[in-house]
Amino acid sequence: MRDHICLIARTFPADWKISAFSTWSLTKLAEHLVKWNVVPAVSRETLRRILRERRVSWQISTTWKSSNDPDFIAKMHRILALHDSPPTDGRVVCVDEFGPLNLMPTWIESEFAALHYFALNGTDHPSHGEQNAATGAYVRWRNVRVEPKTSFAPDSPIRTWTEYPAKAA
Template sequence: MQVSDDYVRDVIHAVNEKGLDALDPKWNGGRPPAISLEVREHICLIAKTVPAEWGITGHSTWSLRTLAEHLITRGVVAAISREHLRRILRNGGVTWQTTTTWKSSTDPHFIAKMQRVLDLYDHPPADGRVICLDEFGPLNLMPRKGKRWRPAGSPARLRATYNRYNGVMHMIAALDLTTGKLYYRIRTRKRWREYLSFLKTLACAGPARSCM
C-alpha cells in the first residue's frame, strides 16, 4: 500500500481502541464551495452575452480575463481566477465556439410567400409538377481538405488552389420534386439569357410539353 511506518502504527492504535470500525473511511464533504450554484448560473448567463450589451467597448467577445474583471466590478463575485472561471463555464455547458452567420429577408411579405412555397411542396398540383430552380457559381477548382492518420504534429499538405487559365464556370440547375430528376446546365456566363434559355428547356421537358 506504500504507506509509512507511522501510518501503520496509527492504524494499529485505532483498531485497538475502536475495533474494526476504525478501518472504515471517514469521508467528509470538504470545504463548501465559495461560489453558490445560483451565482454559477448567473455567470454562465453573462458569458453568453457580448460585452457591448453591458456598455463595454473595445471588446467584441468575452475573454476569461475580461469576463472575470466584469464579474468583480459588478459585484457578482468578490474574486475569481481565470481557471476557476473556465471550470464554471465548462460545468455549465458554455464552451468557446465559432460564431455562425445568418441572413433574413427584408421583404415584408416573406412569411406569406414562404408558407405558400411550403404548402406547394406538401400539396403539389395534380396536373403539374413542382420544380426547384437555383443558380450556383462561379465554380472554382479547389481542393477539399480530408482526414487521414498522420504522425502528431506533421499533417499532410495539400495545395490551396489551382491556376484558372480557362476562367470559371456557372451552373443553373432544377430539381423535379415529383420524379427526383435533376436538370442542369453549365455555362461560362450567368445572365438573364442563360437563365431564360434554361427555363425554356424545363418547359419542353415538362409533362405538358409547353415549349416556348
C-alpha cells in the first residue's frame, strides 16, 4: 500500500483530470487517496511520514504554476505574436504575475535594475529625488536609442505546443 501511495504522490493532479490545483498538498493527496479507495483514511502526518521515509517529495523544487484556462494555448500564441510583431502605433508591455507574492522579475525589470545601477554609476546620491532624477535622465536617453525586442524565445518548444502540458518546466 505504501508503494501505491508513493506512486500516486509522484503523479500530478492533472493526470487524474483535476484542474483546480497543479501540485499535491498533503491534505489534497490524502483526500484523493481516500476518494480512490487506496486507503480508508490517512492523516496528513502519516502521509508525510510515508513520503519522507520513501524520499518522495510532493513539492516541486522549482516554482511553477499551471494554468487551468482552457484558452491558455490560444492566448499564449497571441502574446508571442505580439512580441514577434509589435504594433507600429504602440508598445507591448508584458508583466508576469508571480502568484500573490509580487511581480516576478522579467527582462524589463532586470534591465531597469541594471540601468538604475548604471545611471547612479556607483554614486551615493544624497536624496531619493536626485537618484530618481539620474535614473529618469538615463531612461529618457535610452528610450530615444532603444530598439523594440522582438522574436521572444524563437527556438523555444512552447511555440509548437498545441495543448498545455501538466508540467512544462
